[in-house]
Amino acid sequence: MHEGVLKPTPANKALHPVTTPESIFRSEQILQQAFYSDPTSIILQGDVKERLRFLAEQGLQVDTIVTSPPYYGQRDYGHDDQIGLEEHPQKFIDELVEVFELCKPVLKDTGSLWINLGDTYWSGKGAHKSGESKQGARRFGIRPQDRPGDGLWTRPKQLLLMPHRLAIALQDAGWLVRNDNIWIKPNPIPDQVRDRSSVSHEHVFHLTKNRWYYYNRHLVGRTMESGKMLPPLDTWMAPTSNGGSEHKASFSEELVRIPVLATTPDNGIVLDPFNGSGTTMAFAKKYGYRSLGIDISSHYCEIAERRLTETAAQTDVKEHSK
Numbered sequence: 001m002h003e004g005v006l007k008p009t010p011a012n013k014a015l016h017p018v019t020t021p022e023s024i025f026r027s028e029q030i031l032q033q034a035f036y037s038d039p040t041s042i043i044l045q046g047d048v049k050e051r052l053r054f055l056a057e058q059g060l061q062v063d064t065i066v067t068s069p070p071y072y073g074q075r076d077y078g079h080d081d082q083i084g085l086e087e088h089p090q091k092f093i094d095e096l097v098e099v100f101e102l103c104k105p106v107l108k109d110t111g112s113l114w115i116n117l118g119d120t121y122w123s124g125k126g127a128h129k130s131g132e133s134k135q136g137a138r139r140f141g142i143r144p145q146d147r148p149g150d151g152l153w154t155r156p157k158q159l160l161l162m163p164h165r166l167a168i169a170l171q172d173a174g175w176l177v178r179n180d181n182i183w184i185k186p187n188p189i190p191d192q193v194r195d196r197s198s199v200s201h202e203h204v205f206h207l208t209k210n211r212w213y214y215y216n217r218h219l220v221g222r223t224m225e226s227g228k229m230l231p232p233l234d235t236w237m238a239p240t241s242n243g244g245s246e247h248k249a250s251f252s253e254e255l256v257r258i259p260v261l262a263t264t265p266d267n268g269i270v271l272d273p274f275n276g277s278g279t280t281m282a283f284a285k286k287y288g289y290r291s292l293g294i295d296i297s298s299h300y301c302e303i304a305e306r307r308l309t310e311t312a313a314q315t316d317v318k319e320h321s322k
């Protein structure tokens with residue numbers, strides 16, 4: 001075996017995933033359904049489960065899925081099929097597990113799934129009395145966590161541990177949990193509380209289908225003075241995205257940097273099944289990857305479209321991130 005030639009072990013084979021052909025990524029059937037498309041990006045509007053089934057039928061497979069599903073009880077996106085306002089948090093977890101089961105056939109066996117999810121406190125206080133415009137914009141009558149609850153884990157003041165419940169449910173459904181990355185927010189939204197700490201972190205889980213998967217540590221590792229390359233840390237400091245996007249719950253590009261760069265091979269495809277304002281897609285486009293986004297809201301699809309038309313691929317960005 002010559003130097004530089006990898007032995008064909010399962011681990012080394014995973015470092016060379018098969019490239020999804022353009023004839024599938026930009027097939028007539030997919031482009032016909034697109035809300036927006038350009039040579040490297042496609043947005044599909046619609047319910048995530050229905051759209052994932054459609055992509056699986058087309059035989060499309062992606063390398064990386066990076067997403068932030070709606071958080072439980074935080075927003076009303078104004079659609080009957082929206083996820084996030086289920087009466088009981090267990091139903092919300094079941095919905096998300098179903099969505100990520102539908103992701104399995106669309107994700108290559110060498111692929112990675114990254115999920116950012118914030119937590120929710122049960123309040124049990126009844127409908128919000130505040131006339132805050134923020135509440136109005138959320139279109140809530142009563143949020144699910146404002147109901148009396150079942151007295152078990154849905155009781156007033158309870159931190160529901162939604163990210164952990166989701167990760168364990170996905171583990172039970174066969175996913176391999178590789179990391180529980182912690183997003184540390186230096187500028188958290190102030191908490192009006194007197195008897196607990198203020199929340200300033202969220203979770204970004206890294207999950208895979210298999211033991212061997214694509215991972216390029218050279219684009220995300222930490223180079224020591226000795227020249228030795230160490231893996232990235234599982235604590236990521238990134239400000240919350242405020243004002244940069246019209247989407248009220250968009251995440252910052254820094255949150256998708258390690259997921260996209262580490263687990264997407266050259267010419268690979270990144271999917272965000274809860275695309276919102278298109279943060280994942282904009283980052284992927286900038287770094288020369290192909291991408292697909294799904295969102296139920298035509299309003300957010302329009303915002304993502306605008307963002308993508310304003311984003312140009314930058315040929316030298318990968319070099320700079322090394």
Ligand SMILES: C[S@@+](CC[C@H](N)C(=O)[O-])C[C@H]1O[C@@H](n2cnc3c(N)ncnc32)[C@H](O)[C@@H]1O
Nearest residue numbers: 047048070082083250251274276277279295296
């Ligand atoms: C937390 S936001 C995603 C924000 C995104 N990461 C960004 O940077 O803008 C969740 C998104 O899920 C969408 N959504 C909610 N229910 C959905 C469903 N059933 N199918 C598809 N999208 C859905 C919402 O419209 C919303 O844009």
